[in-house]
Amino acid sequence: MRVQSMHFQARAGEKLADTRLQRNLKKLADKFVTARSSVIQEIDFTATRQAAVERRNRALDRLDVWLEMFERNAQARGATVLFAETPAQASELVVKIAQQHDVKLVTKSKSMVSEEMALNSALERAGIESVETDLGEYILQINDNEAPSHIIAPVIHKDKEEISDLFAKVHDRPRLTDIPQMTREAREVLRPKFLKSDMGVTGGNFLIAETGSVGIVTNEGNEGMCTVMPRVHVVVTGIEKILPTFEDFATIVRLLTRSATGQSISNYISLLTGVRAPGEADGPDHMYFVLVDGGRSSLLGSEFQEMLRCIRCGACMNHCPVYQKIGGHAYGWVYPGPMGSVLTPNYVGLENALDLPQAATMCGECHVVCPVAIPLPDLLRKLRERQFDRHLRPNAERFAMAVWGFVAVRPNLYALLTGIANRVLRSLGRKAGRIQHLTFAKGWTDFRDLPTPASKTFRELYSDRVARTASATSAGPR
Amino acid sequence: MTENPKRIALFVTCLVDMMRPEIGLAALKLLEACGCEVVVPEGQTCCGQPAYNGGDRRTAHQLAVRVIEQLQGFDYVVIPSGSCAGMIKVHYFELFGNDPEMKRRMADLAPRIYELTDFLVRVMKVSDVPGQLEGTVTYHDSCSGLRELGVAEQPRALLAKIPGLKLNEMKDCRSCCGFGGAFAMKYGNVSAAIVDEKIHNVQATQSQAVVMGDLGCMLHIEGRLRRLGDERTQVLHVAQVLAGDVGRGRSSG
Numbered sequence: 001m002r003v004q005s006m007h008f009q010a011r012a013g014e015k016l017a018d019t020r021l022q023r024n025l026k027k028l029a030d031k032f033v034t035a036r037s038s039v040i041q042e043i044d045f046t047a048t049r050q051a052a053v054e055r056r057n058r059a060l061d062r063l064d065v066w067l068e069m070f071e072r073n074a075q076a077r078g079a080t081v082l083f084a085e086t087p088a089q090a091s092e093l094v095v096k097i098a099q100q101h102d103v104k105l106v107t108k109s110k111s112m113v114s115e116e117m118a119l120n121s122a123l124e125r126a127g128i129e130s131v132e133t134d135l136g137e138y139i140l141q142i143n144d145n146e147a148p149s150h151i152i153a154p155v156i157h158k159d160k161e162e163i164s165d166l167f168a169k170v171h172d173r174p175r176l177t178d179i180p181q182m183t184r185e186a187r188e189v190l191r192p193k194f195l196k197s198d199m200g201v202t203g204g205n206f207l208i209a210e211t212g213s214v215g216i217v218t219n220e221g222n223e224g225m226c227t228v229m230p231r232v233h234v235v236v237t238g239i240e241k242i243l244p245t246f247e248d249f250a251t252i253v254r255l256l257t258r259s260a261t262g263q264s265i266s267n268y269i270s271l272l273t274g275v276r277a278p279g280e281a282d283g284p285d286h287m288y289f290v291l292v293d294g295g296r297s298s299l300l301g302s303e304f305q306e307m308l309r310c311i312r313c314g315a316c317m318n319h320c321p322v323y324q325k326i327g328g329h330a331y332g333w334v335y336p337g338p339m340g341s342v343l344t345p346n347y348v349g350l351e352n353a354l355d356l357p358q359a360a361t362m363c364g365e366c367h368v369v370c371p372v373a374i375p376l377p378d379l380l381r382k383l384r385e386r387q388f389d390r391h392l393r394p395n396a397e398r399f400a401m402a403v404w405g406f407v408a409v410r411p412n413l414y415a416l417l418t419g420i421a422n423r424v425l426r427s428l429g430r431k432a433g434r435i436q437h438l439t440f441a442k443g444w445t446d447f448r449d450l451p452t453p454a455s456k457t458f459r460e461l462y463s464d465r466v467a468r469t470a471s472a473t474s475a476g477p478r
Numbered sequence: 479m480t481e482n483p484k485r486i487a488l489f490v491t492c493l494v495d496m497m498r499p500e501i502g503l504a505a506l507k508l509l510e511a512c513g514c515e516v517v518v519p520e521g522q523t524c525c526g527q528p529a530y531n532g533g534d535r536r537t538a539h540q541l542a543v544r545v546i547e548q549l550q551g552f553d554y555v556v557i558p559s560g561s562c563a564g565m566i567k568v569h570y571f572e573l574f575g576n577d578p579e580m581k582r583r584m585a586d587l588a589p590r591i592y593e594l595t596d597f598l599v600r601v602m603k604v605s606d607v608p609g610q611l612e613g614t615v616t617y618h619d620s621c622s623g624l625r626e627l628g629v630a631e632q633p634r635a636l637l638a639k640i641p642g643l644k645l646n647e648m649k650d651c652r653s654c655c656g657f658g659g660a661f662a663m664k665y666g667n668v669s670a671a672i673v674d675e676k677i678h679n680v681q682a683t684q685s686q687a688v689v690m691g692d693l694g695c696m697l698h699i700e701g702r703l704r705r706l707g708d709e710r711t712q713v714l715h716v717a718q719v720l721a722g723d724v725g726r727g728r729s730s731g
Contacts, residue, residue: 360658361657361661363654408541436705447702449702454498458496
């Protein structure tokens, strides 16, 4: 996907002004946050999370070993495992696979890695039709290939009315407003595609090394139609999605669905291993894994390695005060919210995503809810340090910080200057006790008044008090 | 036998020093009221959090070293801010990453650093507070105090000791107010949209005041309330309420 993160500021402004979007984003808190908070109590979150952290760390510490084991076991079951260094190379591999098998029509289930790869446009360029079959992704595809705004609820930014209009226009049928009826209409459009599909492309929530299986967690069941029916099944996912054992998978799924949608378990959890064996009724003739690096290996052994634990539940964005206000599109690439603000600069270059590490209040809620305890605020701060070290912040900010630092280590100078600032603010605030416009603090006063001090600085008041006490003591009787 | 009074270093924070000295005085009063000997170490300026969160480690480190020096030799260090207390108690360890001497000093100091209400409840186990307030207030949990230090029940327990004060909890009292330090300046529009949510929840409780433990959030919430034309809702630091110094601030009184 093309990186648009440099337009963050402008886009955030547009999103804030979009009253319809603001209304739609409320669904996040109402649905996901509330549902998670009740369903997470079904398990011992702290202990399960600790177990998940350990299991994910074990996978990442020996990623090469587990990937080799996965490859061996998947091959033993007739699958082909391919590795791609970049998302673009991964797309080329998928196109090549499609061409080898003379594929005309691809049905796709949801995959964020395929968004990194811009897979649909690569297939289209090769003359291969690719149809998104996850309902949310389908809605976006028929809306002129709009980008998803959330990693598990791609169409969260739209309301039913918008989708009614879109269906009526694109399907050329009478406008429906009842959700079950609209879903039925989408099924009717998609059904012939499933039946004609030559190749299914899916993501993979996890790769299980000990069996060579892929685990896919969904709610709609479209994934089954993409994996069992077509001749060819291609799994595209990131190399970090590996888990050594089935038991790891069992532990992590307990956290994944609860953290993501607030469900104890999703409607479907598929575990797919190898091609259809002789005598088996279902399954593809050919199965491929295209495993994408796309910057992931560069995080191994770095201060960002913990980010690779991410299981893509979306809880961090659901709970993020900034995401809740601007939605996913403002972030400008595949992954929005706190996890996206760490991943995007790492995967597409810090210089292409300058706002993302900064556009966070550091409130820490993302870390609190993360099912694998990724210290997202700390990682954002580390990116800010890189920006500072590489001179990727405005000179004015750098200068202000340097002046502040210079003054703050000189207490006498500091006392003098803050005393002056205190008086200036007091005189500007006058009777009202606040300032409505301050040229050098427009970022503040454009949106709020600046309350001003009511008296001298604490330092001055305190030394007055100390002086009073001293004189009272010396004047008093012995 | 009476115990020797505890010797406390009060770290007032740079923002309180310059913008709301009455919060510092209220903290002083509360600590003295429960029999502590309070010292305000001279030369204190800033804990370095703006530099730390701005990515300027070198400046943050310089300030941190000074803070550690000033805060040596007391029984406890008390700070009327969850944000600055969290910075010193939690984040300095990371800042001193590969400096064994500073890490050793931190390990000695950190367990004795407390946010004000946390200290009053858990260390001093205060049974009453001087404050008097007749009316309804609501409490906003500031992020760092809540998530880094576990400050949530402590201020509520103390507020409950004020006869006549009724605490009316708001929806999402634990959500961020959108201040975020420099974030409030860099992304003022996003920050304002977040605080509007908070203000909506505060106003829905019909409280006369919203009370909290961090001046950054206070200035943000108060500034936005006034900009939106709400002249009625007071914005108070929990120390002011507990000390009974509610009427002192001009714009907050």
